[in-house]
Amino acid sequence: MTNQKTTRIPRMTLSRLPLYYRTLCNLADEGTRRIKSADLGTATQVEPTTIRRDFSYFGELGRSGYGYDVGHLIRIFGEILEVDEPxxxxxxxxxxxxxxxxxxxxxxxxxxxxxxxxxxxxxxxxxxxxxxxxxxxxxxxxxxxxxxxxxxxxxxxxxxxxxxxxxxxxxxxxxxxxxxxxxxxxxxxxxxxxxxxxxxxxxxxxxxxxxxxxxxx
Amino acid sequence: MTNQKTTRIPRMTLSRLPLYYRTLCNLADEGTRRIKSADLGTATQVEPTTIRRDFSYFGELGRSGYGYDVGHLIRIFGEILEVDEPxxxxxxxxxxxxxxxxxxxxxxxxxxxxxxxxxxxxxxxxxxxxxxxxxxxxxxxxxxxxxxxxxxxxxxxxxxxxxxxxxxxxxxxxxxxxxxxxxxxxxxxxxxxxxxxxxxxxxxxxxxxxxxxxxxx
DNA sequence: CACGAAATGTGACGAGTTTAACAAAACGGA
DNA sequence: TCCGTTTTGTTAAACTCGTCACATTTCGTG
Missing domain, CATH: 3.40.50.720 (NAD(P)-binding Rossmann-like Domain)
Structure with a gap:
């Protein structure tokens, strides 16, 4: 509580969040349940490594050998972007x-x-x-x-x-x-x-x- | 001629050129003949040091103890931005x-x-x-x-x-x-x-x- | 359960960018 | 002309960011 490891999120990472969020929503609409950084990379035109690094600032969101749960990512990013707040x-x-x-x-x-x-x-x-x-x-x-x-x-x-x-x-x-x-x-x-x-x-x-x-x- | 020192202009510097150009044109319209990096800094909201560094990529455009000639800068940047080319x-x-x-x-x-x-x-x-x-x-x-x-x-x-x-x-x-x-x-x-x-x-x-x-x- | 395959998370590096600090240069008044 | 003042151009350092490379973790099949 005292030692909040408030890693400052890089500006560039924040600026990519809307793109990630929107892309993930589209994927979810198409029925995609899981995604790996490589595929999200082609969809967003962002390097997979950059995506993984970006995501890592918000915790360990993925699972090795599996990828990321689309719904989970949407929930996390939606919260950060406060998309539910009018x-x-x-x-x-x-x-x-x-x-x-x-x-x-x-x-x-x-x-x-x-x-x-x-x-x-x-x-x-x-x-x-x-x-x-x-x-x-x-x-x-x-x-x-x-x-x-x-x-x-x-x-x-x-x-x-x-x-x-x-x-x-x-x-x-x-x-x-x-x-x-x-x-x-x-x-x-x-x-x-x-x-x-x-x-x-x-x-x-x-x-x-x-x-x-x-x-x- | 052979030893073209084609210093590559940093991307960020190029992206600030339109701002510089427009601001300088406004200053010229108001009758300003000379400007120093500090004043241009307040007008453009860019750090004076950054302005001087940016300008330096295009040669020694200013004079110590004096500043920059507004008309000269407009000419230089206008050429780079090709504002005269339709x-x-x-x-x-x-x-x-x-x-x-x-x-x-x-x-x-x-x-x-x-x-x-x-x-x-x-x-x-x-x-x-x-x-x-x-x-x-x-x-x-x-x-x-x-x-x-x-x-x-x-x-x-x-x-x-x-x-x-x-x-x-x-x-x-x-x-x-x-x-x-x-x-x-x-x-x-x-x-x-x-x-x-x-x-x-x-x-x-x-x-x-x-x-x-x-x-x- | 064990093992090869798959994919993540991250240390380390390097490129690119900004900023502080200052020497050198030019100004301008006396 | 001389001299203090002003302001530049740039060296060096700090910082940010993207990417490589890989250890680690988890998956999923036999």
Whole structure:
């Protein structure tokens, strides 16, 4: 109890958990009961050794000469990912992308959903999309407080991102997924993640075409 | 000339270039002529040391006691990122997300654009979105061949991703950005990148809430 | 029950990446 | 021109992560 051997789980291992979880669920749906790291490797495109190492951080989940019990893995990872806990999200910015996210609304994940949306444009306020009514920014504080939301998705453009983010944090949001490319300066306890499509495409091109750029010294 | 010191640029450094480039452009727009790594660090949220190390791979770009010339950096990085070369993309899957991408169409990047779109649903084929007409899958090969496109964005659902990806590759696509969570098995020379929103949200939560998951040994 | 086959969990290594620390270089005011 | 200040570029060390290799464990058949 005192000597908690709280081995810190590597960041990269955590980032692969959603992939493992989803793949295992698919396998279970197809009736697969047991799996070995080699087969899970081909399904996830992750090296079998890496999979075994990843799994080992959560205990001895497998059996030598047998493999892993799919149901057991799903239970363990589901618990870590808290997939059973309802995860409600707020959306700020209901433009093209925001609207698409709202229409989709994590359909495949029964416990994850955008439950409120905000925008500054009077033209979209009041609009109902997929059972969510777009609210004005002024109501943001009251709504996310009453719904006890602490995670938000932002599709607001760069120029207002800093201001909007600050408002989100002031109202209790602790994790933000932003689709704007500009980094934002926020308190350390806020977890921010950026998903800039342009950067992603540029990176894709950069990493494929040229693995090197000659540097004459 | 013979002794090309082609220092291989680290992957992580390359992945930060778009961020540097964009931030520097913003600074230039505001009239900033020179910048030091410390200030660029606060703007990009990257450690100043890391910035200097990154820059050093491209030569001695700065001056001691002075900093970096913003315009010079923009020129260098713009060249590496080939921002002046037009980069045309194909889109497969014109659902909610695909439509949003098409409406946005990298408006802020004058040299990057989706120039053709494909879908299997007869309901959307023929529709014109932002000057792009949605074509049937059957025309994919001919169109991307004539436009000489080698990069695609896919928003097709998981169950058809493998098949669609294979078709893309058969027709000359070498880089794919996919919004479906399932990994795909493709030849090694294809560069694939996944952007699964559900995984991103789960990761966000995982990395923030609990930096550790106790493992009793 | 015994034994070969199968598959895990992990020590060790090495590649890749970040960071601290500092010498060298250039600035800019007096 | 001189000199203290500023800031770079880089060496060295720390850290993270992925993979090899293999001892160990368990399986499952005869």
């Amino acid at each position: 995860q409600y999200l707020a959306l700020v910015g209901v433009g093209n992308l925001g609207r698409a996210l709202l229409k989709n609304n994590f359909r495949r994940n029964p416990n994850m959903a955008i439950v409120c949306a905000f925008d500054a444009d009077p033209g979209v306020i009041g609009e109902e999309i997929n059972q969510v009514i777009v609210q004005p920014m002024a109501e943001l504080g009251a709504t996310i407080a009453s719904l006890q939301i602490n995670t938000a998705i932002s599709t607001v453009p760069s120029h207002s991102l800093q201001q909007v983010s600050a408002k989100l944090v002031d109202n209790g949001i602790r994790s933000i997924l932003s689709f704007a490319p500009e980094p934002v300066i926020l308190p350390e306890f806020v977890n921010m993640r950026y998903l800039d499509l342009t950067s992603e495409v540029l990176n894709l091109l950069l990493l494929s075409e040229r693995g090197q750029a000659a540097v004459a010294k | 980069q045309y993309l194909a889109l497969v899957g014109v659902g909610n997300l695909g439509r949003a991408l098409l409406k946005n169409n990298f408006r802020r990047n004058p040299n990057m654009a989706i120039v053709c779109a494909f879908d299997a649903d007869p309901g959307v084929i023929g529709e014109e979105i932002n000057q792009v007409i949605v074509q049937p899958m059957a025309e994919l090969g001919a169109t991307i061949a004539s436009l000489q496109i080698n990069t695609a964005i896919s928003t097709v659902p998981s169950h058809s991703l493998q098949q669609v990806s294979a078709k893309l590759v058969d027709n000359g696509i070498r880089s794919i950005l996919s919004f479906a969570p399932e990994p795909v098995i493709l030849p090694e020379f294809v560069n694939m990148r996944y952007l699964d929103l559900t995984s991103e949200v789960l990761n966000l939560l995982l990395l923030s809430e609990r930096g550790q998951a106790a493992v009793a040994k």
